[in-house]
Every structure is written in C-alpha cells, then in structure tokens.
Amino acid sequence: MRVILFGATGMVGQGVLRECLLDPEVTTVASVVRRPSGRPHAKLRELVHGDFHDFTPVERQLAGYDACFFALGISSVGMTEEAYRKITVDITRAAGTALARVNPGMTFVFVSGAGADGSERGSTMWARVKGEAENIVLRLPIKASYVFRPGIIRPLHGIKSRTTAYRIGYTIAAPLMALLVRTLPKFATTTEQIGRAMLGVAKHGFPKRVLETADINRVR
Numbered sequence: 001m002r003v004i005l006f007g008a009t010g011m012v013g014q015g016v017l018r019e020c021l022l023d024p025e026v027t028t029v030a031s032v033v034r035r036p037s038g039r040p041h042a043k044l045r046e047l048v049h050g051d052f053h054d055f056t057p058v059e060r061q062l063a064g065y066d067a068c069f070f071a072l073g074i075s076s077v078g079m080t081e082e083a084y085r086k087i088t089v090d091i092t093r094a095a096g097t098a099l100a101r102v103n104p105g106m107t108f109v110f111v112s113g114a115g116a117d118g119s120e121r122g123s124t125m126w127a128r129v130k131g132e133a134e135n136i137v138l139r140l141p142i143k144a145s146y147v148f149r150p151g152i153i154r155p156l157h158g159i160k161s162r163t164t165a166y167r168i169g170y171t172i173a174a175p176l177m178a179l180l181v182r183t184l185p186k187f188a189t190t191t192e193q194i195g196r197a198m199l200g201v202a203k204h205g206f207p208k209r210v211l212e213t214a215d216i217n218r219v220r
Helices: 012-020 057-062 080-104 125-138 162-183 193-205 213-218
Strands: 003-005 028-033 042-049 067-070 107-111 144-149 152-154 188-190 210-212
Touching: 003 210, 012 028, 012 067, 012 193, 028 057, 028 193, 042 057, 042 213, 057 080, 057 213, 067 080, 067 193, 080 107, 080 125, 107 193, 125 144, 144 193, 152 162, 152 193, 188 193, 188 213, 210 213
Parallel strands: 003 028, 003 067, 028 042, 067 107, 107 144, 144 210, 152 188
Antiparallel strands: none
C-alpha cells in the first residue's frame, strides 16, 4: 500500500505516520509538507510544496497512491470564520480535487472532530466549517472516503501537540486520559488507535462513512 499523508507534524498526524511506518503492508508514505522535517526512514519521502491551496504543480508526484490520510488542521480559537475556512475547507478542497484527478481508485480518510456539523447550518463556527470540509471529502469522485470524528485523544509513544497550551494540558491530564480510554471508549481514543483505524478502513472498508470515537476504537 502506498499512502499520502497531510499533517504529519500534528499530534494525530504523528500517530498516523508512526503506524504507517510500522505496518509491513505500507511500502511508501509520501508526506506533503511546506518545509522538510529531516526525519529519515526508508519508507518515508517528503514532498515539499509551498502553496497548499494549489496542488496542480505537483499532481504528477501524487499519482499512483492507494490512500490519503488527511490529518492537517488547526484550532479555531481566536480565528475568524473566514480565516478558519481558508485553512480547514479550502486546503481540503484543493488536496481532494487534485488527488481525485490522479488517483480515482484511492481511499481518502479525513480527520475531523467530535461535534462537527455535517448540516453546515449550526450556530457553532468551528463545527459548521468542519462539517463543510467533511462534505467535500464525502463527495469526492474516488473509490471511498471516510470521516473520523475523534473526541478525547490520548497521545502515546512520546507524541506531543505543537500547541503549547494543549501540550501542558495533556501532560497534566495524562493519568485521567489513560483512565478515560479504558473506561469510556465511546468518548476517548489514542493516537495509536486512530492511526491503526485509518489503515484498517483504507484496507478493508467500514460500514459507516462517518466514524465517531466508538467506531474508531472498533476498527482493527
């Protein structure tokens, strides 16, 4: 399996990348980045591209892949709806459109969030915008597309959020998060399980196209 990954430096993206590199069925991971990370691995190649709103110049380099794992995202805190949509919706549309042209047989898995509003009409800005991005993915003319809506996420294997406030919060709440993952699988999962679940639906499919936390935790 050949995989394209967006958002490899984020907390969820780090988890997805780790599971892809560990999976013997994954032969290549193309991580689309603005700047090279310098991380060496035999399976990993980084495609450096500066304009995430237009992937036309690199379409040929994105051809020949079986799956795309889209974990790119940003917190809406302090952002206007216009600015948040430019990142959340416009980049998703640009990537999805380009990949559908060159890989119509691929599976696209988009990481959203618990509470996203697929109706696009709700009063909560971030949820409405996320729902719009979800719908773009679900309408892509490709083999299959899925949306993941994780709730509480416990980072494992040394993975950390790039956001300082979140990083501090995760450190303080680590014991509680471990308990929640064990006792409340409807609401909490881990970076490891999200990565494995994304690989699972790409390989074998899933009965639902929009997966909540409980669904994510059931995928093997």
